[in-house]
Amino acid sequence: MPTSAVPAALSYADADARLGGALSAVFEGAGASPGYDEVLFFDGDLTLDGDFLDAINELRRGDDEHDVELIVVTGDLTVRGPIALYEDRPGLYVGGRTEAETLEGGDAEICIHDGVFTHLVYGWYNHGSLQTGIVDTPWVIDYDHHMEVGARGARWVNNYEDDDDADFAVGDGIIEAFVPEVVDAEDGSLRVEDFLDRLRAGLPVLRPGARSETESASDHGPGPHASLPKP
Template sequence: MAENSAPERLSFAEADARLAQALSSSFEGSYGSVLLFDGDLVLEGGFLDAVTKIASLEDVDLVAITGDLTVSGPIALYGSLPGLHVGGTTRAETLEGGDCEIYIQDGAFTHLVYGDYNNGILEARTVETPWVINYDHDLRVDAPGARLVDNYGDDDDADFGSRSIVEAFVAEVVDPEGECIDVPEFLERLRAGLPVLRPGAGGAVARA
């Protein structure tokens, strides 16, 4: 595994100055302490668990990486803190955002990008991933070639929405009452290499 540099614990203002105001130009919330990794960061396993093995996240509002971030497992940030900023390219199994703010540049995610509910922000430039799932989230992602699932039901541009999810996807990944994707089950099938779509289902069929 790559040798990671030791992080610094800085105030938001100090970290923002180091990053040429990249934080203040993106983040909308009020933040105190920032855990700053200068350079590339390579992590084994899930992002949060791996970071806590390097440094405590107690009282940390944001994790910032100036270089590339490579994670062998998921980046799954559902709590309001910490937020995440990556200055370079981000690579991981998944990118999942909930109540926090996430700002990255380009990225590649093996299984999916998911934005959960409407308290947080997940913003990226161009990412490679097969699936983008949005549940009423402020999801700002350009993912050419990905299939977009609207798990909330009001995005007419999505490949799959509430009117087509039950018919298009295998029963194991669907919540029939909510007419939406069960994201943990969906992800488990992707990890296992099992199909998630019924035979013949596709974006054009779903939109029709």
Template sequence: MPKSAVPASLSYADADARLGGALSAVFEGAGASPGYDEVLFFDGDLTLDGNFLVAINELRGGDAEGDVELIVVTGDLTVNGPIAVYDDRPGLYVGGRTEAETLEGGEAEIYIHDGAFTHLVHGYYNHGSLVTGIVETPWVIDFDHHMEIRAPGARWVDNYGDDDDADFSVGDSIVEAFVPEVVDAEDRCLDVDAFLDRLRAGLPVLRPGSRSAVSTPSRV
């Protein structure tokens, strides 16, 4: 690992106190019953190679027992790979700037400040939350998720079908705009894995001549 604060194992109450109440101010279940027990606490900047959760597990010796419920980085978080947190634990809080290949969230609570993500931000499923400051990314994909994302210039894809303000939405909008390799023909939505593989390969995802609408500067 190129650069890392030394991790500490803290209770949620202790971690929250060290951050002046910042955790309980943003996470659901805040206060006396936050729903988190063990916190892996990095006081400072953290840089990791590869998949975020895999790198965290390796940092802890590869022992899956006693998995942490919340990861806290007080400084900047830089991941030379994806941040993909789809299970309900661990949650993630970053006090500084976050940079990674992707930011992907499912049932977990994720709260970061400003950041940059090479390929996309993706929120999946109607549990958990993904909240950011101002982030740089070309694509934001929402599948019925609680997302408070400020991504000026990003293209927004509603992969569920309930956002009238999205640039592209389930149905004809997606089918007509994107190359067939990244479209789920049955559900008429993006196949996010295929979409991401194509982005990583530097291949186009939009059909020639498709409109390249951009979203409004702020989506909350």
């Protein structure tokens, strides 16, 4: 397994101090304490094969310490697979550039800077948070999540509710635009796992000729939301 930086187990306070308070600036905004104890701290660049969490667990195999609550990479993080953090622990902080197949967040707190994600960035439900710098990815999907994602070249999907500022939103917009293999016809939402499987297989996810509301509006000049930035 390729890896560069050697992990160290630090307390949250020690890790935050080594980063000049960068962790507390991000993770303590909503309360007095983020509730993190042990931090797995990689000082430098880190490259991993396969699923991010599986690779981290492989690195720590035989480690008798408690479960890691926050993973910190001070340099660049390169993952030859997905980053998918749906449980509330561990959280993730990356000080450098992040590259992976996907960035998927659920209950965990995630804060990265710039990055590239081959298939998508996905925020699921409303317990965690997902913050990025400027990222390059074709799709951003939001399901009622706290997302601060800078991905202006991406197509945005609101998979939770109607949204005039999204390219595609739950309901008729998704049903009419996407191939039936990736749509839950009952509630008009994307089945994200099936959607991602098709992206990985190189299969189309949009129906032939499907256009977002933004693309359709551009055919007739600037629309009412043309000057509004993406979330």
